[in-house]
Amino acid sequence: xxxxxxxxxxxxxxxxxxxxxxxxxxxxxxxxxxxxxxxxxxxxxxxxxxxxxxxxxxxxxxxxxxxxxxxxxxxxxxxxxxxxxxxxxxxxxxxxxxxxxxxxxxxxxxxxxxxxxxxxxxxxxxxxxxxxxxxxxxxxxxxxxxxxxxxxxxxxxxxxxxxxxxxxxxxxxxxxxxxxxxxxxxxxxxxxxxxxxxxxxxxxxxxxxxxxxxxxxxxxxxxxxxxxxxxxxxxxxxxxxxxxxxxxxxxxxxxxxxxxxxxxxxxxxxxxxxxxxxxxxxxxxxxxxxxxxxxxxxxxxxxxxxxxxxxxxxxxxxxxxxxxxxxxxxxxxxxxxxxxxxxxxxxxxxxxxx
Numbered sequence: 001x002x003x004x005x006x007x008x009x010x011x012x013x014x015x016x017x018x019x020x021x022x023x024x025x026x027x028x029x030x031x032x033x034x035x036x037x038x039x040x041x042x043x044x045x046x047x048x049x050x051x052x053x054x055x056x057x058x059x060x061x062x063x064x065x066x067x068x069x070x071x072x073x074x075x076x077x078x079x080x081x082x083x084x085x086x087x088x089x090x091x092x093x094x095x096x097x098x099x100x101x102x103x104x105x106x107x108x109x110x111x112x113x114x115x116x117x118x119x120x121x122x123x124x125x126x127x128x129x130x131x132x133x134x135x136x137x138x139x140x141x142x143x144x145x146x147x148x149x150x151x152x153x154x155x156x157x158x159x160x161x162x163x164x165x166x167x168x169x170x171x172x173x174x175x176x177x178x179x180x181x182x183x184x185x186x187x188x189x190x191x192x193x194x195x196x197x198x199x200x201x202x203x204x205x206x207x208x209x210x211x212x213x214x215x216x217x218x219x220x221x222x223x224x225x226x227x228x229x230x231x232x233x234x235x236x237x238x239x240x241x242x243x244x245x246x247x248x249x250x251x252x253x254x255x256x257x258x259x260x261x262x263x264x265x266x267x268x269x270x271x272x273x274x275x276x277x278x279x280x281x282x283x284x285x286x287x288x289x290x291x292x293x294x295x296x297x298x299x300x301x302x303x304x305x306x307x308x309x310x311x312x313x314x315x316x317x318x319x320x321x322x323x324x325x326x327x328x329x330x331x332x333x334x335x336x337x338x339x340x341x342x343x344x345x346x347x348x349x350x351x352x353x354x
Contacts, residue, residue, distance in 0.1 A: 038066060042314055046070040076315070077299050077306050079322050079331070080120070080135070082112060089135070094299075094320055094331050095311065106133060106140060113148070114208070115304045117158040121166070123148050130166065132159040132184065144188050146180065154208035154215065154304075156229070159184040165229055167215045171202035179227060179234060194234035200225050207259035207305070209266065216266055218259045224266075224282070242280045242287040244270050260305035262296055267307065269300050269319060277319050277334050292336055293317045 036044075045056055045067055057067035081090040087108060091100040107122065113130070114121040120133050130148065132141040132155075141159045143166065153168040170178045172193060177200065180191040200223050207218040217225040222241025227234050256271035266282040267290075279298070280287040298319045299306045315333075323332040 038062075041066045042070050046314060070314070076297065076308055076311055076320075079301075080112075080115070082107075091135075092331075095315070102135065104135060104138075106138065112303065114154045115301075116155065116306075119155075119158050121153065121155055123153075130182075141184050143182055143184065144186060146182070146189050150204045152202060152204065152206050152208065152217075154210060156210040156215075167208070167210075167227065167229075169202050169206075169208075169215075169217055169225065169227070171200075174199075174201075177202055177225070177234065181229075192232070196225075196234075196236050198236040198238065199223055200236045205257065207257060207268075209259050209261050209305075211261040211266065212264050216259070216261070218257065218268060237282075239282065239284075239286060242268060242270065242278075242289075244278065258300035258302075258305045260298060260300075260307050262307035267298065269298065269305070271300075271321075279319065279336070290336070 041063065045053060045063075048056065053067050053070070057064040076093070076095045079090075079092040079094070081092070083089065087103050087105045089102050089104050089107070091102060092098070093100075109126055110122040110124050110131075112120055113123050118134055118136055120135065121130060122133055123130050128145050128147050130143040130146055130153065132143075133139070148168065149170060152170070153166065155167070156165045157163055164183055166182045166184075168180050170180075172178050175196050176193055177196060178191060178193050180189050182189045199221065200219050201221060202217070202225075203220045205220045209216045209218075213229050215227040215229065217227070219225065224237040224239065225234065226237055258269040258271075260267050260269075268280045268282070268287065269277055270280070271277045279290045279293065281290055293316075295309060295316045297308045297311045297315050297317070299308065299322075300319055301322045317337045318333050318335045321332045321334075
């Protein structure tokens with residue numbers, strides 16, 4: 001049904017392009033189609049190409065409003081699935097709900113550490129090397145040797161950028177952390193130990209985010225460590241961890257923590273098997289629970305989470321997770337507008353947004 005309506009709308013868009021909108025029959029069809037509910041129009045128009053979307057916006061004010069609301073300006077991240085065996089990788093586009101298969105022998109014996117700006121940061125234990133890999137261009141950039149004890153590592157920007165910095169933090173003692181940094185043009189890593197004034201324990205479950213010259217590290221217990229790349233300082237933020245309902249602290253609850261940034265704001269997502277996700281924003285003195293994302297779409301993944309704007313109308317103000325259901329046709333998601341989604345949002349560690 002939706003497919004036939006999409007084709008009908010596209011034919012009207014073509015008629016508009018050819019200057020046939022003055023035809024009486026077309027005008028009557030437009031008048032009938034203009035009575036469609038807004039939500040149905042959003043669903044149909046969101047499937048059109050950008051070119052057809054622009055044509056459709058000339059039909060009437062209502063269609064223009066809907067077309068603009070679902071117009072894709074910024075692309076959503078893709079989910080990359082790392083197989084247990086073989087070299088055939090799956091890429092899933094949440095917007096188009098399409099899966100692509102690519103053979104990537106370059107990733108043999110590697111484990112993924114982080115992903116951003118179409119680049120994946122990988123670690124090869126055999127050679128003790130971190131390396132950047134772009135699965136779309138097949139470009140490979142190696143970093144100096146470094147023994148990575150676990151996967152808590154991130155980078156600030158694409159390795160082709162002169163400002164790219166790779167960052168990792170390791171817990172040494174209850175009051176000391178070891179921070180190592182490197183850039184793609186360096187010949188060796190720089191390592192410095194820093195003392196903690198507040199509780200901070202680094203573990204494999206920590207989350208890393210870069211924003212405005214700062215690396216933010218969310219610890220297992222919810223405390224936030226901050227590394228200033230310009231001043232080369234490490235501090236533990238005095239804001240207490242976000243408050244969560246008691247039933248969040250159940251088995252494997254630590255797997256349901258995610259962190260990302262949007263326009264300088266640090267956002268944390270808490271999930272649990274039997275509860276809806278909660279999104280918090282870091283304020284000066286506390287973490288504030290968010291009732292709306294203001295049109296932003298969050299993509300939550302175990303290693304890297306992202307925020308996007310100007311996506312499809314049905315995707316806005318929602319949180320998407322890297323679990324795919326319905327025979328690989330749809331991501332698990334939660335809408336803050338409608339308060340609905342799926343429970344049991346346990347993360348699959350083999351999947352990653354890029």
